[in-house]
Amino acid sequence: xxxxxxxxxxxxxxxxxxxxxxxxxxxxxxxxxxxxxxxxxxxxxxxxxxxxxxxxxxxxxxxxxxxxxxxxxxx
Amino acid sequence: xxxxxxxxxxxxxxxxxxxxxxxxxxxxxxxxxxxxxxxxxxxxxxxxxxxxxxxxxxxxxxxxxxxxxxxxxxxxxxxxxxxxxxxxxxxxxxxxxxxxxxxxxxxxxxxxxxxxxxxxxxxxxxxxxxxxxxxxxxxxxxxxxxxxxxxxxxxxxxxxxxxxxxxxxxxxxxxxxxxxxxxxxxxxxxxxxxxxxxxxxxxxxxxxxxxxxxxxxxxxxxxxxxxxxxxxxxxxxxxxxxxxxxxxxxxxxxxxxxxxxxxxxxxxxxxxxxxxxxxxxxxxxxxxxxxxxxxxxxxxxxxxxxxxxxxxxxxxxxxxxxxxxxxxxxxxxxxxxxxxxxxxxxxxxxxxxxxxxxxxxxxxxxxxxxxxxxxxxxxxxxxxxxxxxxxxxxxxxxxxxxxxxxxxxxxxxxxxxxxxxxxxxxxxxxxxxxxxxxxxxxxxxxxxxxxxxxxxxxxxxxxxxxxxxxxxxxxxxx
Numbered sequence: 001x002x003x004x005x006x007x008x009x010x011x012x013x014x015x016x017x018x019x020x021x022x023x024x025x026x027x028x029x030x031x032x033x034x035x036x037x038x039x040x041x042x043x044x045x046x047x048x049x050x051x052x053x054x055x056x057x058x059x060x061x062x063x064x065x066x067x068x069x070x071x072x073x074x075x
Numbered sequence: 076x077x078x079x080x081x082x083x084x085x086x087x088x089x090x091x092x093x094x095x096x097x098x099x100x101x102x103x104x105x106x107x108x109x110x111x112x113x114x115x116x117x118x119x120x121x122x123x124x125x126x127x128x129x130x131x132x133x134x135x136x137x138x139x140x141x142x143x144x145x146x147x148x149x150x151x152x153x154x155x156x157x158x159x160x161x162x163x164x165x166x167x168x169x170x171x172x173x174x175x176x177x178x179x180x181x182x183x184x185x186x187x188x189x190x191x192x193x194x195x196x197x198x199x200x201x202x203x204x205x206x207x208x209x210x211x212x213x214x215x216x217x218x219x220x221x222x223x224x225x226x227x228x229x230x231x232x233x234x235x236x237x238x239x240x241x242x243x244x245x246x247x248x249x250x251x252x253x254x255x256x257x258x259x260x261x262x263x264x265x266x267x268x269x270x271x272x273x274x275x276x277x278x279x280x281x282x283x284x285x286x287x288x289x290x291x292x293x294x295x296x297x298x299x300x301x302x303x304x305x306x307x308x309x310x311x312x313x314x315x316x317x318x319x320x321x322x323x324x325x326x327x328x329x330x331x332x333x334x335x336x337x338x339x340x341x342x343x344x345x346x347x348x349x350x351x352x353x354x355x356x357x358x359x360x361x362x363x364x365x366x367x368x369x370x371x372x373x374x375x376x377x378x379x380x381x382x383x384x385x386x387x388x389x390x391x392x393x394x395x396x397x398x399x400x401x402x403x404x405x406x407x408x409x410x411x412x413x414x415x416x417x418x419x420x421x422x423x424x425x426x427x428x429x430x431x432x433x434x435x436x437x438x439x440x441x442x443x444x445x446x447x448x449x450x451x452x453x454x455x456x457x458x459x460x461x462x463x464x465x466x467x468x469x470x471x472x473x474x475x476x477x478x479x480x481x482x483x484x485x486x487x488x489x490x491x492x493x494x495x496x497x498x499x500x501x502x503x504x505x506x507x508x509x510x511x512x513x514x515x516x517x518x519x520x521x522x523x524x525x526x527x528x529x530x531x532x533x534x535x536x537x538x539x540x541x542x543x544x545x546x547x548x549x550x551x552x553x
Contacts, residue, residue: 034351037371045388050379056371
């Protein structure tokens with residue numbers, strides 16, 4: 001999985017859902033459960049591997065970089 | 076033993092004095108004994124339920140950790156969930172479902188005597204069973220190691236500030252604080268004292284005085300006057316907030332004084348711009364519990380169904396989300412009480428959340444003030460369902476707002492409106508500041524003179540208008 005492309009796709013997805021601009025990977029994001037689950041499904045689709053429920057920590061997923069880490073774990 | 080009682084004040088002074096002089100290990104033992112005394116002061120017989128829950132989850136978590144086999148680990152989780160839900164089922168829901176089945180079968184001509192156990196609801200059972208279950212699931216998910224020391228684990232389950240009405244603490248957060256020595260400081264003590272004072276004010280001045288507007292209207296039968304229903308519902312929306320958030324602030328404050336940080340449970344929920352956000356800021360420890368242990372697994376289960384595999388990711392997401400949110404909110408409603416109105420209350424919120432995501436593009440374009448206004452009123456409608464003893468009464472009261480708005484005696488409505496205004500002005504004012512600065516502790520950062528004057532004002536209001544008649548917290552019944 002190409003990390004650069006994944007980050008860029010995730011950024012587009014979040015910007016589209018939340019109608020915000022994500023200017024950096026560490027920018028704090030306020031993800032609601034709707035967007036969060038959409039992101040998880042997206043990561044599963046991209047990696048082709050189910051995200052392990054045990055790896056999910058909603059309170060920790062507050063930035064693009066933390067979401068990319070989740071995708072890397074899944075892969 | 077209510078937080079707002081003199082009995083509790085004396086209890087806490089003794090506990091805190093011992094806490095200061097004891098070392099960490101004995102602090103924990105003393106807190107455990109104090110917690111059991113605190114809980115036993117309601118009904119000592121129900122201590123056995125906490126003990127059952129504690130022993131079950133202690134053993135299950137050790138069993139999970141001792142095994143590498145997923146099947147065996149899952150079995151321990153199942154035992155924990157089964158035991159805790161059985162306790163909850165028997166003591167909270169048994170009579171309700173027995174009566175409901177009796178009514179249902181009666182309608183199709185099958186008559187039988189319902190089996191009733193007529194037991195009073197053990198205070199806090201919905202809170203500590205959820206807390207212990209989450210701990211065992213977290214051990215299964217490798218988020219927290221199983222506690223080795225039984226007494227320390229028992230304290231995690233029964234820690235008295237949050238035992239009977241939360242916040243529902245996760246093992247990942249509270250347990251490490253119990254296991255390690257804690258630091259006491261003047262700064263923490265001061266913050267804790269502020270939380271206790273603010274919580275006490277919300278409970279005895281705001282909530283318990285608003286009850287005088289709410290109770291007469293909601294306990295009346297028939298011939299509702301819309302204006303009074305509306306005012307009582309506004310009053311109840313603030314009463315339930317002040318009552319429950321007041322309890323949470325006091326719990327957080329008492330724990331903070333002892334060097335323990337509990338999670339934030341309310342973050343100005345009536346300033347939210349949509350109903351989804353409302354649930355992220357109302358009873359946070361419960362809504363995040365449902366998110367982590369019900370919503371997420373169920374969502375993923377649905378979204379991964381082979382039947383949906385051919386659909387686009389967006390369609391699959393929308394279907395899984397809508398079904399999951401309705402089921403989760405329905406269960407969340409039922410968590411509050413054994414009554415169809417609670418289930419309907421949950422379902423109502425589920426529909427609102429689902430509806431919000433359907434029209435989000437439109438909703439989010441509205442002016443912020445209008446979003447907050449509408450969200451608050453949608454929440455109020457939910458409170459009307461929640462507070463009414465039955466769905467029938469809720470529909471009658473709602474109808475009165477639209478078809479019988481005027482009151483025969485307008486002086487009662489006027490008095491209620493003025494009381495409501497007087498009692499809510501300080502909480503709303505403080506929350507406006509908090510919201511503006513996005514800081515719950517903003518009061519402590521005011522200039523010292525202003526801050527101290529504010530504290531003195533709170534004390535005066537508590538002494539002058541506080542209701543110390545022993546009215547229990549609303550959430551104790553859950």
